[in-house]
Amino acid sequence: MKPARVLIVDDSSVMRKIVGRSLRQAGLEVQEVLEASNGSEALSVAREHTLDLILSDINMPMMDGLEFVRQLRRIEGAQNVPVVMITTEAGEAHVVQALSCGASGYIRKPFTPDQIKERVIPLLRG
Amino acid sequence: MDETIDAEQQRVQLHLAVKAASPTPRFAPRAPRQPRLVIRDGWRRDLESATCEVFEIMLGTLLTNAVEQCPQLRADFTAMVGLAGSMCGVVGLRASAESARRMAAKMLGGDEAGLNENVQDAFGEVCNMIAGSFKARIADLADGCALSVPTVISGKDYSLHSLANGERFEVAFTFEDNLFSVTLDLHS
Numbered sequence: 001m002k003p004a005r006v007l008i009v010d011d012s013s014v015m016r017k018i019v020g021r022s023l024r025q026a027g028l029e030v031q032e033v034l035e036a037s038n039g040s041e042a043l044s045v046a047r048e049h050t051l052d053l054i055l056s057d058i059n060m061p062m063m064d065g066l067e068f069v070r071q072l073r074r075i076e077g078a079q080n081v082p083v084v085m086i087t088t089e090a091g092e093a094h095v096v097q098a099l100s101c102g103a104s105g106y107i108r109k110p111f112t113p114d115q116i117k118e119r120v121i122p123l124l125r126g
Numbered sequence: 127m128d129e130t131i132d133a134e135q136q137r138v139q140l141h142l143a144v145k146a147a148s149p150t151p152r153f154a155p156r157a158p159r160q161p162r163l164v165i166r167d168g169w170r171r172d173l174e175s176a177t178c179e180v181f182e183i184m185l186g187t188l189l190t191n192a193v194e195q196c197p198q199l200r201a202d203f204t205a206m207v208g209l210a211g212s213m214c215g216v217v218g219l220r221a222s223a224e225s226a227r228r229m230a231a232k233m234l235g236g237d238e239a240g241l242n243e244n245v246q247d248a249f250g251e252v253c254n255m256i257a258g259s260f261k262a263r264i265a266d267l268a269d270g271c272a273l274s275v276p277t278v279i280s281g282k283d284y285s286l287h288s289l290a291n292g293e294r295f296e297v298a299f300t301f302e303d304n305l306f307s308v309t310l311d312l313h314s
Contacts, residue, residue, distance in 0.1 A: 014233055014248040021235060059275055088258025091268035109255045110183040
């Protein structure tokens with residue numbers, strides 16, 4: 001598996017750091033970690049870079065994670081980038097809504113590096 | 127008035143009529159009484175469990191000895207996450223500045239670089255995760271209730287008052303020799 005270029009989207013800079021650290025702890029070889037603090041910023045990053053993986057929060061100001069994924073899937077070259085939602089909203093309806101918007105997976109906060117390993121690494125292999 | 131109109135419709139019509147007659151009625155008709163939301167058995171335990179889960183997973187700390195109230199707590203930091211939907215209320219987290227700083231340091235894995243700038247952010251996220259974890263433990267709430275983004279207040283001279291006539295409870299823990307508390311205020 002080649003080193004991955006990852007985009008982490010969260011309005012909390014602390015959570016962005018924790019997610020980045022968890023990816024490394026999960027054994028993912030990271031080429032570069034890009035960050036965005038809301039969906040709108042994330043779309044700009046996605047238009048400018050070729051990404052291997054996106055991890056995104058849902059509840060964010062400006063543009064939330066669901067709208068971000070919807071719009072991301074319309075960007076040429078970004079249709080198949082795995083997007084994993086990492087969020088406190090973990091109800092079944094939220095999961096279904098996220099997947100129907102185009103998300104590839106779902107992780108509830110708080111999360112462990114093992115959960116990242118189980119749910120993120122297979123998406124990169126697939 | 128049409129006799130087939132039931133009492134509820136009459137009340138609504140009366141209310142609308144009064145509003146139309148006076149935009150700012152001094153004595154508005156009383157709205158139909160809603161059943162008051164009562165804290166269910168187990169919610170306190172759910173809030174405790176949610177707090178313990180967040181601290182264990184995200185801060186690597188096992189919390190013990192929950193107490194019901196801590197009036198002597200000096201809350202330099204207060205984080206709040208709103209609940210809206212089938213439950214309306216606020217989950218709050220209160221701690222001293224030192225305690226909030228230690229929580230942030232734990233979350234960042236002991237990385238002191240930029241710690242001071244990240245204390246409020248980390249504190250808000252802890253509250254956010256506690257609120258999410260609490261909500262996920264209650265079947266009716268998981269899908270029927272949304273969370274707001276966290277708000278953090280800091281300072282030494284402030285007090286918080288809830289104007290809602292709802293239920294409230296508080297659980298407190300010791301974290302690295304400092305007390306902190308988690309509250310649930312229910313509005314409806």
